[in-house]
Amino acid sequence: MSIAEFVTQLDGDRRRLLRSIEGLSDGEMRAVPAVGDWSVRDVLGHIAAWEWEAVKAVGQVLDWHPGRGYDRDHAEDLEQFEQLRVQRPAPAVGLRLGAHMSIAGGVSKALERGQSIGCQAIQIFTRNQRQWKSKPLAPEEIERFHRIQAQTAIGPVVAHDSYLINLGSPDDRMWDKSLRAYTLELQHCQALGIPYLVMHPGSHLGSGEEAGMRRVATALDQAHGAAPGAAVMTLLETTAGQGTNLGHRFEHLATIRAMVQEPGRVGICFDTCHVFAAGYDMRSPETYASTMAELDRIVGLEWLHCLHLNDCKKGLGDRVDRHEHIGQGAMGLEPFRLLINDPRLAGLPGLLETPKGPDMLEDVENLRVLRSLLERQHQVQD
Numbered sequence: 001m002s003i004a005e006f007v008t009q010l011d012g013d014r015r016r017l018l019r020s021i022e023g024l025s026d027g028e029m030r031a032v033p034a035v036g037d038w039s040v041r042d043v044l045g046h047i048a049a050w051e052w053e054a055v056k057a058v059g060q061v062l063d064w065h066p067g068r069g070y071d072r073d074h075a076e077d078l079e080q081f082e083q084l085r086v087q088r089p090a091p092a093v094g095l096r097l098g099a100h101m102s103i104a105g106g107v108s109k110a111l112e113r114g115q116s117i118g119c120q121a122i123q124i125f126t127r128n129q130r131q132w133k134s135k136p137l138a139p140e141e142i143e144r145f146h147r148i149q150a151q152t153a154i155g156p157v158v159a160h161d162s163y164l165i166n167l168g169s170p171d172d173r174m175w176d177k178s179l180r181a182y183t184l185e186l187q188h189c190q191a192l193g194i195p196y197l198v199m200h201p202g203s204h205l206g207s208g209e210e211a212g213m214r215r216v217a218t219a220l221d222q223a224h225g226a227a228p229g230a231a232v233m234t235l236l237e238t239t240a241g242q243g244t245n246l247g248h249r250f251e252h253l254a255t256i257r258a259m260v261q262e263p264g265r266v267g268i269c270f271d272t273c274h275v276f277a278a279g280y281d282m283r284s285p286e287t288y289a290s291t292m293a294e295l296d297r298i299v300g301l302e303w304l305h306c307l308h309l310n311d312c313k314k315g316l317g318d319r320v321d322r323h324e325h326i327g328q329g330a331m332g333l334e335p336f337r338l339l340i341n342d343p344r345l346a347g348l349p350g351l352l353e354t355p356k357g358p359d360m361l362e363d364v365e366n367l368r369v370l371r372s373l374l375e376r377q378h379q380v381q382d
Contacts, residue, residue: 094340094374095307095350096121099363100160107137107192108144115152117364121349122157123198123306126188129162132181137191145192156349157192158235158269158306161185161199167219168202168212168246175215178202183223189232196305198235198269201247201256212246217259224265235269235306240277240321248278248319250298257303267303270295271353272335273310273324279317282335292342307350309336309370325354326366337373 098119101110107124114122127134149157162185165178182199189197204212220234236256241248246256257263272282280294281287295301311329313322327333339345350370356362 094346095309095348095370096156097309097350097367097370098122098154099352099354099356099360099367100124106141106144108141108148111145111148111152111154111157113360114154117360118367119154121351122154123160123349123351123353124157125162126159126185126192126194127162129160129164132162132164132177134184137188142191149193156196157194158196158198158349158351159185159189159192159194161197163200165199166202166205167199167216168204169215170205170207170211175219179219179222182219183226186223186227186230186232186234190227190230195231196233196235196267196269198237198306200239200245201236201252203244204246205244209246209252212244213252213256214259216246217256220256220266221261224260224262230265233265233267233305235267237269237308238271238274238278240274241279241319242321248274250295254299257299267305268299269306269308270304271308271310272331272339273308273312273329274321276312276316276331276335277314277319277321279319281316282338283332284334285338288335288338292344301344304345305348307339307345307348308353309339309350309366310353311336323354325362326352326369333369333373336370337375340370340373341375 098114098121099117100123101113101119103110103124103126107126110122110124126137149155161182165181166174167178167182169175169178185197189195201216202212204215207215224230224234236247236253238250238253239245239247246252253268257266260266275291276282280291282291292301295304309326311324311326311331313324313329314320315330324330326336339350352363352366354362354366
């Protein structure tokens with residue numbers, strides 16, 4: 001495809017999309033479930049921003065710049081894209097909010113459940129997390145998962161590994177069992193196109209933190225080696241620090257990443273309840289800034305790819321993992337307001353793991369509370 005054809009196709013795609021929504025009322029434009037809180041106009045703003053980036057790249061090849069023309073074909077098309085950029089700037093966005101969804105009835109059902117309560121992102125188990133053995137994912141269920149994700153536009157989908165897994169165990173039999181299970185879950189994620197697999201770093205069970213972290217790193221190397229070049233990233237989750245659990249200090253996460261052979265395949269998941277229970281305060285702008293600065297210094301915010309949004313039943317530093325509804329625990333609303341409006345976290349999945357019943361009304365309320373904390377300057381505008 002020539003440069004001129006590329007620019008023409010971009011313009012044609014934009015025009016067809018605009019024509020497809022002609023005549024829709026503002027209410028109808030807000031009612032599209034596939035884009036969550038975004039209206040169609042908001043989506044068009046992002047499309048326009050992407051188109052403009054593409055056009056700027058073309059312009060560099062053609063030695064074209066905004067504000068002055070050039071004597072090649074399609075100058076008019078490029079000028080129109082500049083006008084589109086001015087008319088529809090990309091809106092600021094916060095976290096991609098959602099919750100952990102049940103996979104009862106099949107992994108694709110989690111997407112339908114998430115869509116029903118307005119999730120932008122979700123977390124799932126890829127198998128029954130209470131059992132070591134699991135059935136292979138059926139090809140038709142994998143296809144259905146991909147199809148429904150495309151229809152709902154929910155993303156990213158994040159997976160969480162089974163709580164039975166302990167890659168830090170000093171017991172060889174348990175470690176081998178955990179390694180096989182974790183490797184299988186990586187393969188499930190790869191088949192489903194899930195980019196992140198969250199895991200608790202495990203427990204050293206008395207062998208000591210250094211020995212436990214080395215066991216985790218060795219296991220990750222073997223699991224990643226079984227799926228070379230896979231697009232799935234392991235996310236080490238911050239923990240509350242109960243018992244001999246690893247991960248309650250940011251240094252644990254940094255050390256494990258430094259120990260693995262491919263640190264680029266290992267990121268982190270920030271659980272608000274766990275971090276608070278581990279002793280990191282976030283209840284004021286000052287303590288929030290301090291905690292995030294420490295995370296950035298020790299691990300690097302560029303490796304943060306997911307947040308679990310949970311209030312905490314217990315107090316600061318109690319090292320007890322008990323999730324509470326947003327604003328109803330010891331943390332209060334302020335940490336969540338600060339997270340929601342932190343521009344460094346924009347676009348990351350922010351996922352609830354709070355208690356709920358089968359009707360998920362608790363998720364609906366917690367999501368409402370979180371969205372109410374988004375400050376005016378960060379809200380998406382029509």
